[in-house]
Structure formats: C-alpha cells, structure tokens
Amino acid sequence: MEHTQQESEFHQVFDRITDAYVALDRDWRCTCLNAKACEFFGRRAEELIGKHIWTEFPEGIDQPFHRACEQAMAEQRPILLEAFYPPHNRWFENRIYPSANGLTIYFLDITERKQAEQALQQQQRMLDQAQQVAHTGSWEWDIVGNRVTWSAELYRIYGAAPANHAATFESYLTLVHPLDRARVQGIVEQALRNQQPFEFEERIVRADGTERTLFSRGTVDVDETGQPTRMLGACQDITERKRAEQMAAGQHEILVGIAAQQPLAESLQRIACLHETLNPGALCSLLLLDEDGRHVLHGAAPSLPDAYNQSVNGLEIGESHGSCGTAAWRCERVVVADIATHRHWENYREIALAHGLKACWSTPVFGSHGEVLGTFAVYYRESREPRPEELQSIDRMLPITGIAIESDRLVERLRQRNRFFEMSLEIFCILDPQTERLIQFNPSLPRVTGYNAEELISKSYRDFLRPEEGASTSDPMPVMTGSGPRVHEFVNRCVSRDGSEHLLEWVSFAAPDGMLYAVARDITERRRAEEELAYASSHDAVTGLPHHLMLERALAVMLQDPAMPAWVLIVGLDRFQVVNESVGHITGDDVLQRLASRLRAAVGAQGQIARIAGDKFVVAARGLSRHAALELAEQLRMVVAEPIEGRDYRLLLTASVGISHSPDHGENARSLLRSAEAAMTQAKREGRDRVCEFSIGQMHDLEDRLLLGRHLRDAIQQDELELYFQPQHGAADRALTGFEALLRWNSRELGLVSPGRFIPIAEALGMMPEIGEWVLDRAARQMRAWLDRGHRDFTVAVNVSAQQLQHPDLVEQVSEALHRYAVPASMLDIEMTESALMENVARIRRTLTGLKLLGARLSLDDFGTGYSSLAYLKQFPIDKLKIDQSFVRGLPTDVDDSAIAQTIVELAHQLHMEVAAEGVETPAQATFLARMGCDELQGNHLGAALPAHQAEAFFGVPQKVG
Numbered sequence: 016m017e018h019t020q021q022e023s024e025f026h027q028v029f030d031r032i033t034d035a036y037v038a039l040d041r042d043w044r045c046t047c048l049n050a051k052a053c054e055f056f057g058r059r060a061e062e063l064i065g066k067h068i069w070t071e072f073p074e075g076i077d078q079p080f081h082r083a084c085e086q087a088m089a090e091q092r093p094i095l096l097e098a099f100y101p102p103h104n105r106w107f108e109n110r111i112y113p114s115a116n117g118l119t120i121y122f123l124d125i126t127e128r129k130q131a132e133q134a135l136q137q138q139q140r141m142l143d144q145a146q147q148v149a150h151t152g153s154w155e156w157d158i159v160g161n162r163v164t165w166s167a168e169l170y171r172i173y174g175a176a177p178a179n180h181a182a183t184f185e186s187y188l189t190l191v192h193p194l195d196r197a198r199v200q201g202i203v204e205q206a207l208r209n210q211q212p213f214e215f216e217e218r219i220v221r222a223d224g225t226e227r228t229l230f231s232r233g234t235v236d237v238d239e240t241g242q243p244t245r246m247l248g249a250c251q252d253i254t255e256r257k258r259a260e261q262m263a264a265g266q267h268e269i270l271v272g273i274a275a276q277q278p279l280a281e282s283l284q285r286i287a288c289l290h291e292t293l294n295p296g297a298l299c300s301l302l303l304l305d306e307d308g309r310h311v312l313h314g315a316a317p318s319l320p321d322a323y324n325q326s327v328n329g330l331e332i333g334e335s336h337g338s339c340g341t342a343a344w345r346c347e348r349v350v351v352a353d354i355a356t357h358r359h360w361e362n363y364r365e366i367a368l369a370h371g372l373k374a375c376w377s378t379p380v381f382g383s384h385g386e387v388l389g390t391f392a393v394y395y396r397e398s399r400e401p402r403p404e405e406l407q408s409i410d411r412m413l414p415i416t417g418i419a420i421e422s423d424r425l426v427e428r429l430r431q432r433n434r435f436f437e438m439s440l441e442i443f444c445i446l447d448p449q450t451e452r453l454i455q456f457n458p459s460l461p462r463v464t465g466y467n468a469e470e471l472i473s474k475s476y477r478d479f480l481r482p483e484e485g486a487s488t489s490d491p492m493p494v495m496t497g498s499g500p501r502v503h504e505f506v507n508r509c510v511s512r513d514g515s516e517h518l519l520e521w522v523s524f525a526a527p528d529g530m531l532y533a534v535a536r537d538i539t540e541r542r543r544a545e546e547e548l549a550y551a552s553s554h555d556a557v558t559g560l561p562h563h564l565m566l567e568r569a570l571a572v573m574l575q576d577p578a579m580p581a582w583v584l585i586v587g588l589d590r591f592q593v594v595n596e597s598v599g600h601i602t603g604d605d606v607l608q609r610l611a612s613r614l615r616a617a618v619g620a621q622g623q624i625a626r627i628a629g630d631k632f633v634v635a636a637r638g639l640s641r642h643a644a645l646e647l648a649e650q651l652r653m654v655v656a657e658p659i660e661g662r663d664y665r666l667l668l669t670a671s672v673g674i675s676h677s678p679d680h681g682e683n684a685r686s687l688l689r690s691a692e693a694a695m696t697q698a699k700r701e702g703r704d705r706v707c708e709f710s711i712g713q714m715h716d717l718e719d720r721l722l723l724g725r726h727l728r729d730a731i732q733q734d735e736l737e738l739y740f741q742p743q744h745g746a747a748d749r750a751l752t753g754f755e756a757l758l759r760w761n762s763r764e765l766g767l768v769s770p771g772r773f774i775p776i777a778e779a780l781g782m783m784p785e786i787g788e789w790v791l792d793r794a795a796r797q798m799r800a801w802l803d804r805g806h807r808d809f810t811v812a813v814n815v816s817a818q819q820l821q822h823p824d825l826v827e828q829v830s831e832a833l834h835r836y837a838v839p840a841s842m843l844d845i846e847m848t849e850s851a852l853m854e855n856v857a858r859i860r861r862t863l864t865g866l867k868l869l870g871a872r873l874s875l876d877d878f879g880t881g882y883s884s885l886a887y888l889k890q891f892p893i894d895k896l897k898i899d900q901s902f903v904r905g906l907p908t909d910v911d912d913s914a915i916a917q918t919i920v921e922l923a924h925q926l927h928m929e930v931a932a933e934g935v936e937t938p939a940q941a942t943f944l945a946r947m948g949c950d951e952l953q954g955n956h957l958g959a960a961l962p963a964h965q966a967e968a969f970f971g972v973p974q975k976v977g
Contacts, residue, residue, distance in 0.1 A: 034051060034121045034122060034123050035048075035049070035051040035052040035054070035055040035121065035122035035123075036048060036049040036051065036052055036119070036120070036121055036122075037052050037068070037119075037120045037122070038117065038118070038119050038120075039068055039084075039117045039118045039119075039120065040116060040117040041088070041116065041117050042067075043067055043068045043069060043084075044065055044066065044067055044068070045063045045064055045065065045066050045068060045071075046064065046065075046117065047064075048060055048063060048064075051122075052122065055122060056071055056072075058071070069081070078098075079096060079098045080096065080098055080100070080109060083096045083109065083111055084111055084118060084120070087111040087112070087113045087118060088113050088117075088118060090113075091113045092113065093110065093111060093112050093113070094109075094110075094111040095108070095109070095110055095111075096108070096109040096111070097109075097125065097129075099129075105124055105126045106124070106125050106126045106128075106129040107122050107123060107124060107125065107126075108122075108123040108125045109121065109122060109123075110123075151168065151249055151250065151251040151252075152165065152166045152167075152168040152169025152170070152171070152172050152249065152250050152251075153165075153166045153168075153169065153247075153248070153249050153250070154166065154169055154233075154247070154248055154249075154250065155245065155246070155247050155248075156184060156245065156246040156247075157244075157245055158207070158243050158244055158245060158246060159244055161183050161184060161185075162182055162183070163182045163183055163184060163186070163187060164182065165177075165180075165182070169250055172227065172229065172250065172252045173190055173219060173221065173227075174221035174222055174223060174225070175190070175221075175222065179222075184203075188200060190219050190220060190221075191217055191218070191219055191220075192217070192218035192219060192220055192226065194218070195217045195218050198215075198217075199215065199217050202215050203246075206233070206235055206246070207235060207243050207246075210235045210237055210241075210243060211235070212232065212233065212234045212235075213232065213233055213234075214230070214231065214232035214233075215230075215231055215232075216228060216229070216230050216231075216253070217229050217231060225295065226295070227252055227254045228252075228253055228254045228257045229250050229251065229252055229253065229254075230250070230251045230253045231248060231249070231250045231251075232248055232249060233246055233247060233248025233249070234246070234247055234248070258293055261292070261293060262289070262293060262411065263564075265285075265289040265292075265293075266289070266415050267552070267562075267564060268285070269282060269285050269286060269289070269415055269419070270415065270418070270551075270552035271552055272285065273418060273419050273422045273423075273548060273552065274545070274548040274549040274551070274552045275549075276426055276545065276548075278423075279314070279419060279420065279423035280314070280315060282419040282423070283301045283314045283315035283416070283419060284315040284317055286299075286301065286315070286412060286415060286416055286419065287299035287300070287301055287315045287316065287317050287318075288317055289412070290393070290408065290409070290412050291317070291318060293408060294393070294405060294408055296395060296396075297393045297394075297395065297405075298316070298318045298319055298372070298393065298394040298395065298396070299315075299316065299317070299318065299391075299392070299393055299394075300314075300315075300316040300319055300324075300327075300339070300390075300392040300393075300394060301314035301315045301316065301380075301389060301390070301391060301392070301416065302314055302327070302339050302343075302389050302390045302392065303388065303389040303420065304332075304343060304387055304388060304389050304390075308387070309331055309332060310329050310330060310331050310332065311327065311328075311329070311330055311332060311339055311340065311343060311389065311390065312328055312329065313325075313327070313328040314389060319370070319372075319394065320370050322370070323366065323367070323370045323372070326366050327339070327363075330363075332344045335358055335359045335360075335361060335362075336359070336362075336363075337359060337360055337363045337367075337375070337377075338350075338351045338359060338360070338375040338376065338377035338392060339375075339377040339390040339392050341359050341377070342377040342378060342379050342390050342392075343379055343387050343389070343390050345379075346379055346381075346387055347379065348376070348377070348378045348379070348406075349376070349377050349378075350376045350400070350401060351374060351375050351376070352374050352398055352399055352400045353373065353374065353398040354367050354368060354372060354373050354374060354375060354398075355368060355373065355398070360375075371396050372394045372395075372396065373395060373396060373397055373398045374394065374395040374397065374398050374399050375392055375393070375394050375395075376392065376393050376401050376406075376409070377390045377391070377392040377393075378390065378391045378392075378409055378410075378413060379391075380413055380416050380417050380420065381413075381417060382417055382420070382421055383417070383421060388416075388417055388420045388421065389416075389420060391409060391412060391413055391416055393405075393409060422548060425544060426541075426544065429540060429541045429544055441457075441459060441534055441535065441536050442456065442457065442459045442460045442463060442519065442533075442534065442535040442536070443456065443457040443459070443533075443534055444456035444457070444460055444533055444535075445530050445531070445532055445533075446476060446492060446530070446531045446533065447529070447530060447531075448492070448525075448529070448531050449529065451475040451476055451477055452472070452474075452475065452476070453471055453472060453474075453476060454530065456468075456471065463509055463511065463517055463519075463537060464479050464509060464511050464512065465511040465512030465513055466479065466512055476491065476492060477491060479509060479510050479511070480492065480507050480508070480509055480510075480519075481507060481508040481509075481510060482507055482508070483505070483506045483507050483508060483518070484508075491507040491508075492507070492521075492523065492531065492533065493505060502522065502523070502524050503521075503522070503523045503524075503525075504520070504521065504522050504523075505520075505521050505523075506518055506519065506520050506521065506538070507519055507521065516539075517537050517539050518537070518538050518539045518542050519535040519536070519537060519538070520535065520536050520538045521533050521534070521535045522534050522535075553565050555625075555626045557604045557607050557608060557611075557626075558607050558608055558610075558611035558626050559608075559611065560611050560615070560624055560625050560626045560632070561623070561624075561625045562625060562626075563625050563626070563627040563633065565625060566623055566624075566625035566627075566633060566635055567684045567685070567688075569623050569635060570583065570635040570684040570687065570688075571683070571684050573635060573637040574677055574682065574683065574684065576637075577677075577678065579637050579638045580637070580638070580639070580676045580677050580678070581635065581636070581637050581676065581677045581687065582622070582634075582635070582636045582637070582639050582644045582674065582675070582676045583633065583634070583635055583674070583675050583676070583687040583688055583690070583691040584633065584634040584636075584644070584647065584648050584651065584672055584673070584674050584691060585627070585631060585632070585633050585634075585672065585673045585688070585691040585692050585694075585695045586614065586631065586632040586633070586634070586651050586652075586655065586670050586671075586672050586695075587630060587631050587670060587671045587672075587673070587695045587696075587698075587699065588610070588630040588631070588655065588668060588669075588670050589668065589669045589670060589671055589699065589703040589704060590703075590850075590853075591603070591629070591630035591668070592630070593853050594606060594666065594668070596853070596856060598664055598666075602661065602664055605661055606659055606661070606666060606668075607626075609659055609661075610632075610654075610655060610659070610668075611624075611626065611632070613654040613655070613657070614632055614634075614651055614654060614655075616654075617647075617650050617651055617654045618634050618636075618647070618651075621636050621639070621643075621647060622634050622635050622636025622637070622639075622647075623635050623636075627688075631692075631695075633688065633691070634647070634651070641676075644674060644676065645674070645706065645708070648672045648674055648706040649672075649706055651670070651672055652669075652670050652671075652672050652704070652705070652706055655668055655669065655670035656668070656669055656670070656704070669703055669704035670704065671695050671696075671698035671699045671703050671704065671705060671706075671707070672695060672698060672705075672706045672707070673690075673691045673692060673693065673694030673695025673696070673697070673698055673707055673708075673709065674691060674694055674706065674707070674708040674709060675687045675688075675690035675691040675694060675708075675709040680709045690709040691709060693709060694707045694708055694709035694710075695707065700775070720776050720779070722765075723765070723768065723772070723773055723776050724776050724779075724780050726762055726764055726765060727760075727773055727776060727777060727780070727782065728780075728782070730760055730762065731785065731786065731789050733763065735760055735761055735762055735763060736758060736759070736760055736786070736789065737758075737759045737760075737761065737962065738756045738757065738758060738759070738790065738793050738794060738797065738962075738963065739756075739757045739758075739759050739960040739961055739962055739966070740754040740755070740756055740757070740797070740811070740960060740961060740962075740963055740966035741754060741755050741757060741953060741958060741959065741960035741961075741966075742754055742953070742957060742958040742966065742969040743755060743810075743812070743931065743951055743952070743953045744951065744952050744953070744957050744958075745950070745951060745952075746932075746941070746944060746945040746949045746950055746951055746952050747945060749941075749952075749957070751809060751969055751970065751972075752808075752809065752810065752951060753809045753810035753811055753812065753842075753844065754809065754810075754811050754812070754966060754969075755811075755812040755814075755846070755953065755960075756790060756793075756794045756797075756811055756812065756813050756814075757770070757814075757960045758770055758774075758786070758790060758814075760773055774816075778816060778817075778818060781818065783816040783817075783818040783819055784818055784819050784822045784825075787815055787816060787818075787819040787828075788828050788832075790813055790814075791813060791828060791829060791832040792832050792835070794811050794813050794832075794843075795832040795833055795835065795836045795838050795843070796836050797811070797963050798811050798836065798838045798842055798843075799836035799837065799838055800963075801967065801970070802838070804967075806967075806970045809842070809970075810841075810842050810843065810844045810872065811842060811843060811844065812844035812845075812846050812874060813843065813844070813845060813846065814846045814847070814876065815845055815846070815847050815851075816847075816851065817847075817848075817850065817851035820847060820851050820852075820859055820862055821855060821858065821859075825862055825865075825866075826862060826865035826866055826869065829843070829845070829866060829869060829871060830869055833869070839870070840869045840870030840871045841870050841871070841872065843871045843872065844871070844872040844873075844874055844894075844895070845866055845871050845872065845873050845874065846874045846875075846876040846897070847873075847874075847875065847876060848875075848876050848877050849875060849877065849878065852875075852891060856890075859891070860890060860891060863891055863892055864892060867892045872894045872895065873891070873892060873893050873894050873895070874893070874894060874895040874896070874897055874931070875888075875891075875893050875895070875896050875897065876897050876899075876933075877897065877899040878896045878897055878898060878899060878919060888926070889926060893926075893928055894928060894929060895923075895928055895929040895930070895931055895950075895951075896919060896922075896923040896928050896929070896930050896931070897930075897931045897932070897933055897953075898916055898919050898920075898930065898931070898932045898933065898949070899933070899934075900932075900933050900934020900954070901934075902915045902916050902919075903916070903932050903933065903934045903935060903936075903940060903944070903954075904934060904936075906939075906940045906943050906944065907939055907940065907943035913943075916932070916944070916947060916949075917947055920947055920948045920949055921948075924948065929950040929951065930948070930949050930950050930951070931949070931950060931951035931952070931953060932944045932949050932951070932952055932953065932954075933953045933954060934953075934954050935952045935953060935954030935955075935956050935957060936954055936955055936956050937956055938956065940954075940956070941954075941956060941957070
C-alpha cells in the first residue's frame with residue numbers, strides 16, 4: 016500500500032512537468048511518460064507503456080532524432096537537438112539524457128519561435144531585395160560605440176565587402192571623394208550639434224577606382240539627456256540621374272557653341288570630352304568623311320596620342336579597314352573587342368597596339384538625309400566588349416555630332432557664298448563723310464539698293480543706310496578718328512527702293528585726304544542662319560516652344576523678387592501614348608503643334624510656356640493671384656479639351672493640370688516644378704481632366720501610401736489576403752454559370768483595407784504580378800475543391816492587371832496554376848480592362864493568344880469606360896464584354912444608359928462575343944437586361960461576394976426569373 020502511494024505521488028509530480036517527458040529502456044521501449052507526452056502522442060499512458068518508441072514515433076532510421084538517441088546511448092552523454100517532425104508538423108527541442116538502464120527524453124515545442132525566426136529572415140530578405148531594386152541602401156551609426164552597420168545593398172553601392180571594410184565613421188569617410196570629404200563631414204557634425212534631419216549629395220570612390228554619386232539623408236536619435244546616441248539614414252545611388260543631367264547640360268553648351276559658329280574642331284572636341292567624362296576609361300575619336308566619301312579625316316581625339324591621330328588621318332574606308340573604315344563603308348556599327356586578333360585590324364593593328372589601344376567600337380554618324388558624315392569611335396586600353404549602356408551612351412551623342420558637322424557645312428557654304436560676293440558682287444565705294452555723299456561705287460551698290468547710279472550720287476547715304484539696331488552711333492557710316500586704328504569694321508542696314516532691308520557688313524578705311532574707302536558684303540542670309548541655329552538650340556523642334564532649361568532660367572529670374580509669388584502650371588496630356596500608338600507619331604507631332612499654339616494663345620502675356628516632355632507643357636507666371644492662377648489653369652485644361660481636327664483625323668483629348676507657387680511650395684525653380692508635377696499626378700489619380708493645386712495633404716497622402724506599401728509587401732506572407740466569390744447567373748434562366756474572384760485584404764495592423772485603396776498602391780509598387788500569381792493559385796485551388804465536392808458546369812473569373820498582361824511569364828503562370836490543381840483551362844475566365852489592352856498592343860495580343868491556346872476564356876471588364884477603339888477591339892480574341900455598372904445603375908428608366916447598354920449588347924453579338932452586366936441591384940434591371948439580349952448577370956441582387964465556404968451555397972440554389 017505504501018509503495019502504491021509513493022508511485023502515485025511520483026506520477027503526480029512527474030505530470031506537473033510542463034515538457035513532454037518519456038523514459039525508455041535499453042530496448043527503446045516506453046517505461047514511463049507524463050500527461051504532456053500522452054497529449055503529444057495522442058494516446059493514453061497504458062497504451063504506450065511497453066511499446067517500441069519507433070512504432071509510435073516513425074521518424075525513420077536516418078533521421079536526426081533517431082541518430083541522436085543512439086549517439087546518447089552509445090556515448091553515455093546528454094544530447095540537445097532541435098528538429099522538425101513532419102508527422103506532427105511541429106518543431107521540437109529534444110533533451111536526451113542517457114543512463115545505464117535507458118534514456119530519458121524531454122520534448123519542448125518550439126514551433127512558434129522557429130516560425131518567428133523564419134518570418135524575420137524572410138522580412139530581411141524582402142527588405143534587401145527592395146533596397147536592391149531601388150538602388151537604395153540603409154545604414155545605422157552607433158555614435159557611442161562608433162560602430163556603423165550597413166545594409167547589403169549599401170555594400171553593393173559602395174562596391175565593398177563586409178570583411179574588408181572597417182565598420183566605423185572614419186572608414187566611411189575614406190570612401191568619400193577627397194573633394195567632398197570635408198563638406199560631408201561638416202554636414203554630419205552640424206547634424207550632431209543641432210540634432211536635425213539632414214540630406215546631401217556626395218561622390219564616393221570605389222575600390223576599383225570608379226566614382227558614384229549618392230544622395231544621402233538621415234536623422235539623429237538622442238537619449239533622455241539630449242545627447243546624440245545613434246544616427247540612421249538611407250543612401251540612394253543617383254549616378255545615372257546625375258549622368259543624364261550632365262549629358263543634357265553638356266549637350267546644351269555644345270549646341271550654344273554651334274549656334275555661335277564656333278569652329279567645328281572645337282565643337283567636336285567638346286563632344287569627345289563630354290563622352291569621355293561620362294564614360295571613364297573611354298578614348299573618343301571623331302573622324303570626318305572627306306568630300307569624295309572615300310577617306311576619313313581627323314576631327315577630334317583629345318585623349319589619343321597625336322602620332323596615332325596623324326596615322327589614321329586620310330585612311331581609305333573599306334571592308335576590314337579598321338573599325339572606323341569598316342563602319343563608314345558598311346554604314347553600320349562595328350565592334351572590335353580585341354584589336355590584336357580581329358581581321359578588321361589586320362593591316363592596322365601594329366600602330367594601334369604600339370599606342371596601347373586594344374579595343375575599338377566605331378559607329379557611323381549620319382546626316383539629315385541619311386548620308387554618312389563621319390564616324391564616332393571609342394577606344395579602350397584593354398580588350399573588352401561593350402555593355403548595353405555604353406552603346407546607348409554613344410547613340411545619345413550621335414545626333415549632336417551630326418548637327419555639329421552639318422551646321423559647320425552650312426556655315427561653310429554661307430562663307431563660300433560670301434567669298435564669291437567678295438570676288439564679284441561686293442560693294443566697293445568711296446564716300447565723303449563731310450557731305451555724306453557717294454563719290455564713287457561699283458555696280459553692286461545699285462543692285463542692292465534698287466536705285467540707279469544718278470539717284471545714288473544725288474542722295475545722302477543716310478537716305479538708304481541706317482545704323483544697325485542697338486548701335487552706339489546714329490551715323491550708319493562711322494569714321495574712326497584720333498590715334499586709334501584707321502580700319503573699322505561694322506554692320507548697318509540698307510533700305511532698298513522697294514522697302515526691303517539688307518544687313519551689310521562693312522570694312523572701311525579713313526584715308527589721309529578725308530575720304531572714306533569702304534567694302535561691304537550682304538550678310539542677311541548668314542544672320543538668318545545664325546538666328547535659326549540659335550533658335551534650334553533653345554526651342555523644341557516639334558512645337559517651337561522654348562526648352563525647359565530656358566523656362567527654368569526665366570523662373571529663376573521671377574523668383575528673385577520674393578514680394579511677387581511665382582506660379583508654375585504643368586499641363587499633362589491624358590493617355591497621349593494612345594494617340595501615338597493609334598494614329599502614329601507623325602500625326603502625334605501635328606497634334607502637339609496644334610495644342611502648343613492653343614496653349615501659347617491661352618497664356619498670352621500672363622507668363623511663359625515651354626515643353627518639358629513628350630506629353631507635358633509647363634507655364635511660369637509671376638504676380639498672379641490664386642484666383643487668376645486657377646482661372647488660367649482651367650483655361651488651359653479647356654483649350655486642350657476642344658476637338659482637334661487635322662487632314663485625316665479628329666481627336667478629343669483631355670489634360671490634367673498641376674499648380675504650385677512660391678514660396679509655399681518651393682523657393683527655387685526645381686522644387687516648384689516638382690511640386691507642380693506632383694499636383695498634376697494627383698489630378699490624374701483623381702480621374703484626369705482636372706486641375707489640382709499642390710497641397711500639404713498630398714504629402715500626407717504620400718505618407719499614407721508609403722505606410723500601406725510597407726504593410727502590403729508582407730500581406731501575402733502573413734496570409735492577410737483572401738478571395739471572395741460573387742456569383743454569375745445566366746440572364747434567361749438565372750442558372751448559376753460561375754463566380755468572379757474578388758480580392759480582399761484584412762491587415763493585422765490596418766484592419767480591412769478596400770481594394771480601391773490598396774490596388775493602385777500595389778500597381779505603383781510593381782507588386783501586381785506577385786499578387787496576381789497568388790490570386791491565380793488560390794482561385795485554381797478553390798475550383799479544384801469545388802470539383803472534388805461534385806460541383807460542375809461553372810467558371811471562375813480572375814482579374815488581371817495591366818502589369819500582369821505586360822509580364823512575359825503570365826501564360827506560363829496560368830498554365831502552371833491550372834496544372835498544379837488539375838483544373839480544365841475552360842473553367843478559367845481571365846478578365847482585363849480596356850486601358851490594360853492599350854499598353855504595348857503587340858505584346859498584349861501575343862499574351863492573349865497564348866491564353867486562348869491554353870483554353871482559357873477572355874473577358875473585357877468595365878467596357879465603355881476606357882479608351883479602346885473598335886479597330887483595336889476586333890484584333891483581340893475576346894469572348895465576353897462586361898457592361899460597366901455605371902451604365903447599369905440607371906436602368907431601366909435612364910434613356911441614355913439604356914441606349915448605351917443596347918449598343919454594347921448588339922456590338923458584342925455582332926463580334927460573336929457574349930455580354931455580361933455587372934452591378935445588377937434590382938429585379939427590374941435584371942429583367943430589362945435579359946429582354947435586351949444580355950447573356951449573363953452579376954450583382955448584389957443575385958448574390959453578394961462572399962468567402963468561398965459561404966459562396967458554395969449558391970450551387971444548386973435556383974434563382975427566380977422575373
């Protein structure tokens with residue numbers, strides 16, 4: 016009796032152990048186990064005592080738990096093991112204690128801890144991927160411990176390896192460009208003093224010697240005493256953006272020089288230097304084709320040896336005549352990665368290799384009529400193939416090189432003409448400055464003026480000669496007096512008998528006898544060419560409006576007077592890419608010209624207008640009231656909305672207008688332009704064809720979008736997304752035909768988030784392909800579940816976004832989802848919007864054809880609200896048109912909605928398509944649509960969207976007709 020009581024007390028103590036406890040004998044049989052272990056095995060103790068552990072825990076001979084038990088027994092030492100047990104789908108920590116009689120094993124469930132660790136690792140991987148995509152890295156500086164922590168992307172940006180980089184602030188400073196180091200250190204030290212957020216641009220030098228430009232921003236954390244303890248920040252690689260800005264500025268300077276008729280050699284030198292600056296290591300060579308088109312002549316090569324430049328000057332072009340000779344001969348780019356072995360350099364490689372040149376890529380420069388003007392070559396001192404971005408950089412330099420060469424030839428032709436006048440048609444005359452009479456002249460003067468010789472002798476030269484506008488003297492034929500040079504050069508205007516004017520460039524000499532000997536040439540055409548070149552370098556070629564750089568300069572002048580606010584209005588054409596895709600770029604340019612004329616007229620004297628992008632215009636004005644600025648913006652929107660008619664087209668366009676003003680929205684030109692563009696983007700988000708003024712609310716909206724974006728990235732991993740299913744019924748008999756899968760997000764942090772709020776953010780973040788793939792998988796899985804429960808004759812419609820349609824793997828994703836769950840493709844209905852079809856039409860057509868070949872059905876959602884034309888619609892293999900609920904809402908009483916719905920039904924049936932109506936809310940609407948010939952109905956009247964387990968109730972439930 017006493018023994019039994021002791022055993023009972025022992026088991027009571029034993030059962031209070033919170034871990035699962037099992038004791039085994041040397042034959043692996045259970046001798047004792049507590050209540051927690053019984054719960055774990057799902058059996059009572061008396062059923063397990065004496066049982067072989069491996070029959071109750073069939074892990075397998077080679078599994079870690081089995082090996083650990085044998086090891087503990089063999090070595091007679093405790094073993095600690097963490098392992099995943101598939102039969103229980105759990106992680107356990109096992110503590111195995113051996114003894115002479117067997118083993119004692121404790122099981123501790125650590126599944127939640129393991130899942131948390133894995134989730135944390137996944138979040139870190141996603142953060143690293145996001146930083147890599149955005150070229151943005153993050154860092155943290157423990158100021159007290161002087162310990163700097165970098166993200167993986169920041170190491171990539173700096174080209175450094177964690178093992179080779181000391182994690183201190185001083186080590187970071189060594190990577191900053193020497194010319195930026197003191198400034199950066201000063202900014203950081205200032206931030207530590209005033210404990211305010213900061214931002215700056217900096218250049219860094221990587222270990223391989225390459226330079227990158229970064230934009231850094233950060234903030235300072237302080238302790239309870241106000242002392243800085245930590246600095247946090249992010250760093251973005253903006254090298255490519257700065258490179259584009261540098262190229263634009265450099266090309267602008269080159270165009271200004273061309274307009275000023277700088278020598279061609281100087282323009283080519285600047286072009287070559289600009290390319291070398293943008294592409295470190297490149298040695299640029301520009302060669303010109305001579306007049307007979309058979310030889311290349313040296314143009315510019317600032318970094319190549321003079322001896323080499325002299326050796327290639329005058330070489331004949333032809334097949335395998337070096338890279339440049341071959342490129343000029345073939346009229347195509349020639350890339351030679353290794354001069355030492357390439358056949359094109361067989362007769363020229365010795366001199367190239369002697370000067371250390373090992374690779375040469377040459378591209379022909381074409382003129383405006385397609386003729387070869389010369390070659391643009393890039394040499395390297397190592398053998399290498401070009402990267403795509405390097406070829407793109409060359410291509411961006413070709414147009415301005417062609418402009419420089421052709422402009423010089425134009426100016427040279429003008430000079431040749433002037434030299435011809437110098438020989439035969441120049442004006443030679445002798446004047447008396449005292450009497451202002453002509454003493455003697457050659458026949459060229461009567462020809463220019465239209466007066467005969469007698470009339471000219473009788474007149475004062477002031478009767479037909481005028482000072483040039485802006486001249487410092489009123490005498491059109493000034494005489495140099497005193498001790499200065501006696502030869503004088505000047506320009507004046509000659510007013511002919513018929514009223515026309517000529518610009519005459521004079522060289523005069525005051526003779527000792529007081530007479531003035533002068534020679535003149537007509538430079539009217541040359542001046543006009545100079546003005547055209549100057550105009551071309553500062554104005555848009557399509558619209559004739561100033562370039563944005565000119566407007567930025569004008570806006571900077573406006574901002575010099577802080578008492579008068581400067582206003583910026585950006586006019587963005589809505590969906591203008593559709594115009595280019597549907598009617599072509601030539602018509603698109605004609606439309607832009609007409610719109611520019613309208614906008615210029617609407618602005619008038621109120622401000623200045625420029626074109627800043629393919630489909631954007633900007634207006635800068637000063638001194639307007641807010642009411643006047645809004646009125647001007649509305650007027651600009653309205654003039655765009657007026658019909659545009661050309662020879663063979665008629666278009667209706669809309670525009671979104673964004674407004675900003677100083678000083679509230681920015682104190683410099685670029686910040687005002689950014690604010691106005693943000694406001695214009697907001698106008699487009701709100702539905703386009705409207706005016707939006709920049710506001711602080713937009714900044715809050717941006718913060719909200721960023722918050723949603725951060726949580727949305729985790730929604731799939733945290734199982735926060737869910738599909739609801741809304742039933743679809745036949746219009747005639749109300750029989751169930753299928754469901755539309757609708758996405759819902761129930762965030763743990765934010766609660767229920769509407770699709771209208773998070774879908775645009777997912778699209779902006781480029782997440783729709785990932786979310787769409789999840790939707791396809793869950794929809795296919797649900798179809799399989801319903802099929803397994805005996806349901807038949809139904810389809811499930813899945814919406815795909817424009818981003819998914821552009822994704823090259825969409826067809827493969829759909830195929831894999833269907834195959835994964837053994838679902839027939841004919842049960843899947845892919846829904847897309849009209850606007851999604853209008854982006855890259857050729858690619859969309861290929862994708863839709865691939866989906867049709869799988870056997871899937873295709874539906875066009877929200878039909879009638881987009882911008883697609885019938886010409887495009889008939890090109891796509893669409894099975895069904897869905898009438899947008901905005902046209903259903905007014906049925907059956909609204910006459911316009913009835914007409915639109917009837918038209919869509921008839922159009923679809925003519926194109927052999929089915930018609931579905933969505934948003935059916937009343938019996939009257941359902942009856943009306945059925946009588947109209949609509950094939951399918953969907954809406955809350957027939958059934959709301961429900962979770963899958965509730966939506967299943969629609970199977971086998973007949974709907975009442977009428």
